[in-house]
Amino acid sequence: MDNKTIYILAIESSCDDTSAAVLCGNRTLSNIVATQKIHEEYGGVVPELASRAHQQNIVPVVHQALAKANIDKKQLSAIAFTRGPGLMGSLLVGTSFAKSLSLGLGIPLIEVNHMQAHILSHFIEEENYKKPSFPFLAMTISGGHTQIVLVKDYFDMEILGESLDDAVGEAYDKSAKILGLPYPGGPLVDKYAQLGNPRAFPFPKPKVDGLNFSFSGLKTSILYFIQRETKNNPNFIAENLNDICASIQYTIINILMDKIKKAAKQTGITQIAIGGGVSANSGIRQALKKAEEKWGWNTYIPKFEYCTDNAAMIGIVGYLKYKEMDFVDQSITAKARYVIQ
Ligand code: KG4
């Protein structure tokens, strides 16, 4: 099969980003993301509003993706879409759109697991980007997920650990909210953290067995700490913002690194690939770089555009499944809980 002639249109609508991409083989021709601003004023994603915004965005976003790729929909080989996991009302918009378009164009339909797509985004062809080889460990860290996965092959994955409560991005965003920072606060905590002392205020690390994570206790201890300190000094946050953020970041990065180190030790695998919005964090990037130098790990961080929710990562899975002729029919339905295997 000639890769150059395979054009996949991919659609992602699992949370609060409406995205469409066109891939030619394993290369991205376009990757359009409409981020929904409406949630900012609520300090978090409101599912009903997300679903409505997807309905408004999906047609223009798909048009833009086709136009930017300079591809007519008649040239498409197949349509790939996110089946889950995610918010049901959001998933339904992308799923029904993809089903209708595939029916209308008479081309195959490919269902994609969003978590698998985060991991397989490392296989999008990019200049100067070396892809991981199997087996490797993938750590997906975002506002919705925290997982460590053993990746034996494209479609042979085993979850080794995941968060039992909040995702790591949520821990960042909720801590930021306690500090009065706007949503999503993760990037701001990171920004201030770089100017502060990471050991200024020690926060307890949760004791969770195995390779699982827990972040809700950290959020509570930050809340109590801030309440206590601001009672004594109402200006405590303003006077110590950099140090507070640095201490939060230090704790979170330690939690992540402890688990990934444990996973590397347990499996003997030192190829570590990360993905998800929190991969942008300066602390995790530095810690991984250090691990490369200190322990000879090989670490992989995709382009930021492929770390956050996007349709190109759905498209690469679509392409890999297309080669296997792994198609679904019109009876397919969205799945809010969808575990990778
Ligand atoms: O992957 P993503 O765009 O969407 C989800 O699937 O959630 O991740 C968004 C999350 C947010 O929680 C945001 O605060 C966090 O990633 N984030 C960061 C940074 N950049 C984005 N967290 C910490 N440091 C950053 N630099």
Ligand code: ZN
């Ligand atoms: Zn995601």
